[in-house]
Amino acid sequence: MKLAFTSPMKPLDHPVPSGDRTLARLLVRAFREAGHTVDVATRFQSWRKSGGRSMQEALKTEALREAEAVAASWRSTGYVPDAFVTYHLYHKAPDWIGPALAREFNCPYIVIEASRAPKQATGDWAFGFAEADKALEAADQVVALHRADATCLRDLVGERLSIIPPFIDTxxxxxxxxxxxxxxxxxxxxxxxxxxxxxxxxxxxxxxxxxxxxxxxxxxxxxxxxxxxxxxxxxxxxxxxxxxxxxxxxxxxxxxxxxxxxxxxxxxxxxxxxxxxxxxxxxxxxxxxxxxxxxxxxxxxxxxxxxxxxxxxxxxxxxxxxxxxxxxxxxxxxxxxxxxxxHSLEAGTQHLDTLLLRAKDHFAFKHQTGKIS
CATH class of the missing domain: 3.40.50.2000 (Glycogen Phosphorylase B;)
Structure with a gap:
């Protein structure tokens, strides 16, 4: 499959090492070792340390502008992904680009490592929380990396939720x-x-x-x-x-x-x-x-x-x-x-292949039934 990839929390080539960057790179490697092609659609970073509605609204405008620039590039080259994969989405790092491009190019949208804190539904992060929820509602598959994150996600995404244990190259x-x-x-x-x-x-x-x-x-x-x-x-x-x-x-x-x-x-x-x-x-x-x-x-x-x-x-x-x-x-x-x-790379690759199949099946189902997000 041709996979478009983005990581709004931290780009793959971010200069500061972290577990977030490590797992993003491992995901790309695992997809490629499974035979899929992965193209980084954008380096756009939506993560911000501090909240506030005006800042987040301006960030959304900037993100949608970036989505259109990516779409224009894809149209000019004829590139159409088989799925769009976003790594790490939450109220401080919403994803506006993935859902927009998945809709325009008619492909499944997948979120890996989503977390959700309902207490953020009000306050400085309320807008980001609501926008992250919109992306989760649009997703064909949502992945939590552990049970603690899954607990708060299940009420929103239901049967589209799965848990994939984090993995490393052993x-x-x-x-x-x-x-x-x-x-x-x-x-x-x-x-x-x-x-x-x-x-x-x-x-x-x-x-x-x-x-x-x-x-x-x-x-x-x-x-x-x-x-x-x-x-x-x-x-x-x-x-x-x-x-x-x-x-x-x-x-x-x-x-x-x-x-x-x-x-x-x-x-x-x-x-x-x-x-x-x-x-x-x-x-x-x-x-x-x-x-x-x-x-x-x-x-x-x-x-x-x-x-x-x-x-x-x-x-x-x-x-x-x-x-x-x-x-x-x-x-x-x-x-x-x-x-x-x-938790080996091999185990992670198998889990991700299963995830792609589930996303394709859900995408096909919602089109057949007319339940398109």
Missing amino acids: DPFDDAPALAVVPKRIKLLAVGMMRPGAKMRSYEVLAQALERVKATNWELTIVGDGPERADIHDMFCELPAHFVGSVATDAMPAFYSTNDILVWPAVREAFGFVFLEAQAAGRPVVGGDTFGVPDIVAQGVSGLLSAEGNVDAFAANLERLLEDPQLCNQMGQQARAHVQAR
Whole structure:
């Protein structure tokens, strides 16, 4: 199939790395490896940090102008997509371009990673919320990446909703040696950007939890950088922690390979690629039970999760693994098997192929019945 693609939250070539950009690129790769052609229709970014109706109305006008420019280009070249795919849509990043082009070129419209917060129906984001809902109502298929997002979407999109687990390319992690914890010195790893808000809060929870851990057989390596690095350094100054700064993506498998346990509280985290990467490398995780994290970490099998922000519970889970190296090794083996079975690129490709078939079927059905959005 010929797929037109856009990511209104963050373009594929955005200079700032993030899980959002990573998954968008993985989606394109998975579609292409399944034999589909993918063309990026537009780099238009509708995401804004702050709301307000006048700003959002002006943004809609700009987006529709962009949609017409894309349409004119397609008409001039004779390009007609078989489906239009939008990645990551919500009240701060509505999609006006995908629905407009799907209507004009008479093809299915698909939204992957939609999230919906009904509390945003009023207030500064009310217009963006309503416009995002319009796009979801027009979609032939809507994908949530975890059950928490699916809950708020189901009432609006009904049977057009499916859950596709997030996935990664596991190949770079295949060479990681099987975990063999040395009880006298267990190596912990934390990976996270050092920015205000939820990331900063995750570092706070981690530092506080480590201060409460009674075991002394550990050391921590922290990978990450950002504007809050000085304050974060101060949090860990009296702990056996080593900061390595920002690390290139292709160098990360080595860090998972040379450490034993990933520790990350995941405050307000959608799901966290670091959990998938650590498990793919055969490393257990201690994390926060937040949003989609329990959908990708098998509790008690590949890791231990505690309530979001609960310092004592996080410390207790970590202490459990520090005191039981055999359990660490067992969870490491199970972690790798878990990701290979459910969250590999191959698994994602199969899910996406099924999604395209469902979108085609729904599109055909609504045309046959006259129920065209």
